[in-house]
Amino acid sequence: MREVRALMVEHLIARYGLAGLFLGAGFEGETVTVIGGLMAHRGLLAYWPAVAAASAGSFVADQLFFLIGRRFRGHGLVRKAQAKPAFAKALAAFERHPVIFTFAFRFLYGLRTVSPMAIGTTRLRTTTFLGINVVAAAVWGLVFVSLGYFCGQAVETLFGRIHALAPLIGGVVALAVLIGIAGHVLHKWRGDA
CATH class of the missing domain: 1.20.5 (Single alpha-helices involved in coiled-coils or other helix-helix interfaces)
Structure with missing residues (x-):
C-alpha cells in the first residue's frame, strides 16, 4: 500500500510539479523552490524546467506586487503595507542603492514580499524594474533550485x-x-x- 501511495505522489509531482513550483515560488518562496530542487535531484522533475518554473513564479509575483504598488498607491491595501516597519526598511534600502536593492531584495529575509510593492511606490521606471526583475528572478531560481538539487x-x-x-x-x-x-x-x- 505504501508503494502505491508513493507512486501516486510521484505521478502527481511529475504531472503538476512544475505548476506547483511556479505558484509556490511566487507565493511562498525559498522553501518551495528548494523542495523543487530536491524533486529534481530525485528525478521527479527535470532540473532546467524546475529552474525556469521557479524563476517565472518569482518574476510574475514580484512584477504583480510592483504593479499593485504603482497603480494603487493610495488604496487601503498599499497603505496597510506602508504601515509595516519592513516597508520603511525596504524604501530606505532602495533610496541608498536603487538598482542593487531592486536586484537583491528577494534574497533578503523579511523584505521579499513587501519590497516590490514598496519599489512600485517610487519613481523607478516600470521598464527598469522589469529588466532587473527578469535577471534577478533567473538568478534566484537558479540558486535555490540548485541548493535543493545539490544538497539532495x-x-x-x-x-x-x-x-x-x-x-x-x-x-x-x-x-x-x-x-x-x-x-x-x-x-x-x-x-x-
Whole structure:
C-alpha cells in the first residue's frame, strides 16, 4: 500500500510539479523552490524546467506586487503595507542603492514580499524594474533550485537516518505528550482544589 501511495505522489509531482513550483515560488518562496530542487535531484522533475518554473513564479509575483504598488498607491491595501516597519526598511534600502536593492531584495529575509510593492511606490521606471526583475528572478531560481538539487544527497541521508530512528522518536514524542497531559491534569486538579 505504501508503494502505491508513493507512486501516486510521484505521478502527481511529475504531472503538476512544475505548476506547483511556479505558484509556490511566487507565493511562498525559498522553501518551495528548494523542495523543487530536491524533486529534481530525485528525478521527479527535470532540473532546467524546475529552474525556469521557479524563476517565472518569482518574476510574475514580484512584477504583480510592483504593479499593485504603482497603480494603487493610495488604496487601503498599499497603505496597510506602508504601515509595516519592513516597508520603511525596504524604501530606505532602495533610496541608498536603487538598482542593487531592486536586484537583491528577494534574497533578503523579511523584505521579499513587501519590497516590490514598496519599489512600485517610487519613481523607478516600470521598464527598469522589469529588466532587473527578469535577471534577478533567473538568478534566484537558479540558486535555490540548485541548493535543493545539490544538497539532495545530504537531505536523503538525513531523512534515511531519521527514518531508521522513527520508533525511538515516536516513543519520545508519545512520552512527551503523556507528560504534558499529566502536567495539565495535575495543574487543573491543583487549581480546583
